[in-house]
Amino acid sequence: MLNSEVLQKIKNKFPDISIEETPNALIISKSAFLDVAHFLKDEMTFENCHCVTAVDRKDKMELVYHLYSTPNHFMLTLKTIVPLDDLTVESISGLWRSADWLEREVFDLFGIKFLNHPDLRRIMNPDNWTDFPLRKDFKRADFIPRPQSQGLNK
Amino acid sequence: MGELLTVNMGPQHPSTHGVLYLELKMDGEIVVDCKPHLGYLHRGIEKIAENRTYTQFIPFTDRLDYLASMNNNLAYCLAVEKLLNIAVTDRAQYLRVIIAELNRAVSHLVAIGTFAQDLGAYATPLFYAFRDREKIIDLFDSICGARLTYNYMRIGGVSADIPAGTEQLIKDFIAYERKQLIEYNELLTYNVIFLARSKKIGVLSKETALNYSVTGPNLRASGVKWDVRKEEPYLVYNKFDFDIPVGANGDSWDRFKVKLDEISQSLRIIEQAIGAIPEGNPVSKVNRVFRGTGEVYLRTENPRGELGFYLVAEGGFTPYRCKIRSPSFSNLSVLRELTRGLNISDLVCVLGSLDIVMGEIDR
Numbered sequence: 001m002l003n004s005e006v007l008q009k010i011k012n013k014f015p016d017i018s019i020e021e022t023p024n025a026l027i028i029s030k031s032a033f034l035d036v037a038h039f040l041k042d043e044m045t046f047e048n049c050h051c052v053t054a055v056d057r058k059d060k061m062e063l064v065y066h067l068y069s070t071p072n073h074f075m076l077t078l079k080t081i082v083p084l085d086d087l088t089v090e091s092i093s094g095l096w097r098s099a100d101w102l103e104r105e106v107f108d109l110f111g112i113k114f115l116n117h118p119d120l121r122r123i124m125n126p127d128n129w130t131d132f133p134l135r136k137d138f139k140r141a142d143f144i145p146r147p148q149s150q151g152l153n154k
Numbered sequence: 155m156g157e158l159l160t161v162n163m164g165p166q167h168p169s170t171h172g173v174l175y176l177e178l179k180m181d182g183e184i185v186v187d188c189k190p191h192l193g194y195l196h197r198g199i200e201k202i203a204e205n206r207t208y209t210q211f212i213p214f215t216d217r218l219d220y221l222a223s224m225n226n227n228l229a230y231c232l233a234v235e236k237l238l239n240i241a242v243t244d245r246a247q248y249l250r251v252i253i254a255e256l257n258r259a260v261s262h263l264v265a266i267g268t269f270a271q272d273l274g275a276y277a278t279p280l281f282y283a284f285r286d287r288e289k290i291i292d293l294f295d296s297i298c299g300a301r302l303t304y305n306y307m308r309i310g311g312v313s314a315d316i317p318a319g320t321e322q323l324i325k326d327f328i329a330y331e332r333k334q335l336i337e338y339n340e341l342l343t344y345n346v347i348f349l350a351r352s353k354k355i356g357v358l359s360k361e362t363a364l365n366y367s368v369t370g371p372n373l374r375a376s377g378v379k380w381d382v383r384k385e386e387p388y389l390v391y392n393k394f395d396f397d398i399p400v401g402a403n404g405d406s407w408d409r410f411k412v413k414l415d416e417i418s419q420s421l422r423i424i425e426q427a428i429g430a431i432p433e434g435n436p437v438s439k440v441n442r443v444f445r446g447t448g449e450v451y452l453r454t455e456n457p458r459g460e461l462g463f464y465l466v467a468e469g470g471f472t473p474y475r476c477k478i479r480s481p482s483f484s485n486l487s488v489l490r491e492l493t494r495g496l497n498i499s500d501l502v503c504v505l506g507s508l509d510i511v512m513g514e515i516d517r
Contacts, residue, residue: 048364134201
């Protein structure tokens with residue numbers, strides 16, 4: 001199974017939504033994400049949500065989902081873009097229970113809110129924290145960034 | 155139902171295997187709800203990865219699952235090698251398999267020993283397991299100079315070839331451990347008290363396990379024949395002949411038995427690898443500092459399940475993002491479901507059989 005086959009099947013099912021294909025991943029618009037996730041789980045045998053994470057691209061947040069289909073031996077990388085002025089996305093923890101804690105982790109470290117999540121609390125940092133440590137603009141007095149040795153700057 | 159009592163189990167508790175805090179709602183002896191609270195060991199390793207070069211990050215992976223440091227090293231190095239298309243010599247691949255399987259055996263020995271300890275088999279099984287473990291730890295000490303945090307794997311190979319005579323030591327260990335495994339079975343596996351404490355406790359169904367993305371021995375104990383080493387072979391695992399032990403019921407005893415059987419399978423792999431190890435230079439020739447672009451997701455079969463590294467590189471000397479998908483994290487998330495309605499002493503049994511390591515959960 002290939003990315004393009006999955007892409008074709010999603011396009012057949014949802015002709016209206018915009019999907020972008022990159023060498024490693026499919027990028028799906030935020031509004032259609034939950035519908036596509038439903039389709040992937042129920043009809044495309046992606047029964048394992050392996051990993052949920054985010055990448056701070058400075059001008060936007062990128063959510064990355066790794067879904068696995070056991071019969072096809074295929075790991076699908078699914079992405080959705082979350083704009084900085086609206087850091088919310090529909091939770092998929094109702095579909096895959098494994099996403100519950102993984103989404104809490106993303107919320108804790110990136111500050112992306114998952115709508116309709118059953119228990120959206122911080123998971124690693126204390127509840128009274130206000131920082132989101134994995135954002136690129138994270139700054140604290142006790143946080144020391146990469147040591148600037150001369151060899152690395154050349 | 156009487157009034158519910160809230161009991162705080164942990165973070166400092168001998169049976170929570172690290173600094174895990176369980177918030178229990180109890181009705182007498184019965185657990186009505188069990189809420190795990192994490193984060194007591196959170197060191198921000200993913201943030202550290204963004205501020206270190208690729209090579210500098212290898213020692214930090216030791217501190218994830220500190221009972222299987224070699225396997226963590228391996229997974230990270232494989233991910234970076236996939237990102238940069240680095241080839242590894244045959245000898246290095248065989249060495250990596252041998253070392254990783256030895257570490258798997260060590261890790262399972264600790265799991266078995268502490269699990270028996272949790273069930274009240276005070277000290278004896280733990281000491282037996284640690285006695286065997288000591289032999290491999292000493293071996294690792296002679297190979298890389300450290301007993302717990304090895305930092306042995308390198309991007310593109312390993313840090314040094316094994317010293318002369320190691321192969322014989324490993325062969326001796328295999329012969330020794332095979333006898334010990336028979337003894338463990340006689341002492342522990344079919345012991346009446348042990349069976350009574352662990353059979354039909356914390357039954358994890360196939361569907362629940364997949365839904366929670368439980369992996370590793372816990373998934374196989376639920377009857378799913380799934381092992382990344384077999385299904386999507388990395389390194390040279392496809393050259394070896396080994397079985398995947400599978401449980402029947404998915405209860406705590408099955409999770410224990412699968413681990414015990416996996417040790418003997420690991421010994422089989424090591425035996426074959428030692429016999430076929432090619433000559434050559436396993437030491438990495440890759441520069442210590444380099445740039446990369448692209449993104450990669452790679453997972454390997456760790457003792458506790460599938461450890462995944464998601465690396466995003468944007469052309470800098472450091473990864474732009476490094477996500478660590480740790481097996482214990484997903485395995486622990488199923489605890490709340492498993493322990494509803496159990497006795498508090500059975501909760502200890504379930505937690506012990508899930509075999510979590512807080513180092514990789516909190517990261």
